Amino acid sequence: MDRKQEILLAANKSFSLFGYKATTMEQIAKIANVGKGTIYNFFENKEVLFQEIVLRMIEEMKQEALNVIIEEAPFQQNAHAALMKMLEFRETHQLYAKIIDEETQWKTPAVKQVIGQVEQAIVSFIGEKINKYVQKGEIRQVNEELVAYLLLKAYVGFVNDWNLTHDDSLTEEEIANFFQDTIFRSLAI
Amino acid sequence: MDRKQEILLAANKSFSLFGYKATTMEQIAKIANVGKGTIYNFFENKEVLFQEIVLRMIEEMKQEALNVIIEEAPFQQNAHAALMKMLEFRETHQLYAKIIDEETQWKTPAVKQVIGQVEQAIVSFIGEKINKYVQKGEIRQVNEELVAYLLLKAYVGFVNDWNLTHDDSLTEEEIANFFQDTIFRSLAI
DNA sequence: AAATGACCGAATGGACATATCGGTCATACA
DNA sequence: TGTATGACCGATATGTCCATTCGGTCATTT
Numbered sequence: 001m002d003r004k005q006e007i008l009l010a011a012n013k014s015f016s017l018f019g020y021k022a023t024t025m026e027q028i029a030k031i032a033n034v035g036k037g038t039i040y041n042f043f044e045n046k047e048v049l050f051q052e053i054v055l056r057m058i059e060e061m062k063q064e065a066l067n068v069i070i071e072e073a074p075f076q077q078n079a080h081a082a083l084m085k086m087l088e089f090r091e092t093h094q095l096y097a098k099i100i101d102e103e104t105q106w107k108t109p110a111v112k113q114v115i116g117q118v119e120q121a122i123v124s125f126i127g128e129k130i131n132k133y134v135q136k137g138e139i140r141q142v143n144e145e146l147v148a149y150l151l152l153k154a155y156v157g158f159v160n161d162w163n164l165t166h167d168d169s170l171t172e173e174e175i176a177n178f179f180q181d182t183i184f185r186s187l188a189i
Numbered sequence: 190m191d192r193k194q195e196i197l198l199a200a201n202k203s204f205s206l207f208g209y210k211a212t213t214m215e216q217i218a219k220i221a222n223v224g225k226g227t228i229y230n231f232f233e234n235k236e237v238l239f240q241e242i243v244l245r246m247i248e249e250m251k252q253e254a255l256n257v258i259i260e261e262a263p264f265q266q267n268a269h270a271a272l273m274k275m276l277e278f279r280e281t282h283q284l285y286a287k288i289i290d291e292e293t294q295w296k297t298p299a300v301k302q303v304i305g306q307v308e309q310a311i312v313s314f315i316g317e318k319i320n321k322y323v324q325k326g327e328i329r330q331v332n333e334e335l336v337a338y339l340l341l342k343a344y345v346g347f348v349n350d351w352n353l354t355h356d357d358s359l360t361e362e363e364i365a366n367f368f369q370d371t372i373f374r375s376l377a378i
Numbered sequence: 379a380a381a382t383g384a385c386c387g388a389a390t391g392g393a394c395a396t397a398t399c400g401g402t403c404a405t406a407c408a
Numbered sequence: 409t410g411t412a413t414g415a416c417c418g419a420t421a422t423g424t425c426c427a428t429t430c431g432g433t434c435a436t437t438t
Contacts, residue, residue: 003412025400035413037402046400105294116354146347146367153346154339161342165305178335186375192381214431224382226433235431 004042006032012053016095020050020103050103051114054096058121061086065125075133079184080176082129083155087172090159097160123148130187139187151183193231195221201242205284209239209292239292240303243285247310250275254314264322268373269365271318272344276361279348286349312337319376328376340372 010032014023025046029036043049068081086093100118103111126148133139158175170178199221203212214235218225232238257270275282289307292300315337322328347364359367 024398026398029413036400037413038411040401041411112353119354142370143367146363147371149346149351150343150367150371153342153350157338157342157346158335162338164301165308174335178332178339181331182336182339182375183371186371213429215429218382225431226382227380229432230380 003032003034003038007034007039007042007049008053008056011049015050015053015099020099021106047110047114051117054100054114054118055121057092057096058118058125061089062125064089069129075138075187076180076184080180083176083179084172086155087159087175090172093156094160094163097156119152122152126151133187138189140189142187147183147187151179154179154183192221192223192227196223196228196231196238197242197245200238204239204242204288209288210295236299236303240306243289243303243307244310246281246285247307247314250278251314253278258318264327264376265369265373269369272365272368273361275344276348276364279361282345283349283352286345308341311341315340322376327378329378331376336372336376340368343368343372 007028011023011028014028014031017023018027025039026036028049029039032039039049043052064085065082068085069078070081073081100115104115123145127144130139130142130144130147134141134144158170158178163169196217200212200217203217203220206212207216214228215225217238218228221228228238232241253274254271257274258267259270262270289300289304293304312334316333319328319331319333319336323330323333347359347367352358
């Protein structure tokens with residue numbers, strides 16, 4: 001397999017297992033079976049490597065969402081299906097939320113930038129989809145950025161934050177049905 | 190004025206100005222014009238003092254909300270009015286979010302407990318109001334806890350988190366109208 | 379009975395030495 | 409000639425003192 005892929009896999013494994021700070025470039029190199037210097041042939045630095053992994057995860061998630069969206073299906077059905085698909089990866093999302101949170105506490109501008117990029121990537125993807133259905137005339141005219149932002153915050157809230165103050169998680173169905181019943185519903189014409 | 194009130198005022202001022210850690214009990218005592226020991230006649234420890242301040246702020250907010258709610262008015266109007274009233278205090282809310290966030294980074298169970306209490310107090314207040322309108326038959330039957338939780342997360346999201354990735358804040362009207370247009374709207378029969 | 383500040387032990391922060399890590403680059407290698 | 413590599417370097421983190429500060433107590437005062 002090509003070295004870049006190996007490095008990404010190794011880094012992903014190490015970040016997931018030990019978090020950002022506790023992962024060293026040497027460790028990644030060892031797992032990937034490459035020299036430390038090789039990593040720097042592909043990635044500018046540790047921060048960028050991490051960013052690349054996160055951004056690739058988002059791309060994967062976009063693809064997963066697109067795979068369950070049926071062009072001719074009504075908005076509600078597609079929204080529900082896409083959300084259920086995302087929820088299949090909720091543990092992964094929680095894990096990355098935790099790692100990014102660990103990074104956040106440390107307040108460098110680079111971290112803020114990563115968070116901004118992640119948020120922007122997700123919000124603009126959701127925003128585009130919302131917009132498509134607005135144009136189709138299937139849902140009301142709304143500020144798609146605000147709706148997308150709300151959806152993201154709600155998702156993180158129920159998948160991640162909820163467990164901080166509640167003993168048991170909400171099930172995928174509870175979450176998806178609730179979204180269906182509130183936010184998605186409010187968009188209907 | 191009674192000493193407990195003086196202490197609360199002094200502590201509030203100091204926490205707001207310097208944050209939790211940088212505020213010392215001696216400092217509070219000095220501002221309040223009392224001996225340090227006196228504080229401990231009213232509050233078990235620093236953590237509890239802070240908690241008391243936050244919980245009192247929530248009580249104030251509840252009162253402010255109740256003051257603008259008109260018993261006979263429709264749900265949408267009251268929800269909008271209450272939200273607009275809360276938004277008058279958004280800077281204060283942001284400030285306390287920051288202080289609590291500062292505390293959070295430090296991960297003691299006591300902090301988690303405070304956060305839990307704050308969340309629970311807010312969610313159960315909103316939940317009760319939601320429930321009232323459900324019983325009146327003005328809004329759909331929904332899981333009031335989930336709706337309240339969503340409203341809280343959305344509020345914090347737009348008032349607090351939004352500014353982390355955007356240069357300019359949303360106006361009170363933008364936020365309130367958006368809520369009206371999405372979450373509140375979805376509750377209508 | 380309530381208020382207080384001297385007092386205590388624990389926690390914090392500063393200073394300094396050491397270790398570790400991110401990142402570079404001269405060399406090896408293909 | 410271009411890619412891979414690990415020894416090397418400077419910066420940052422970690423560990424270790426010790427002095428100071430702070431949260432919390434309590435004997436004394438009011």
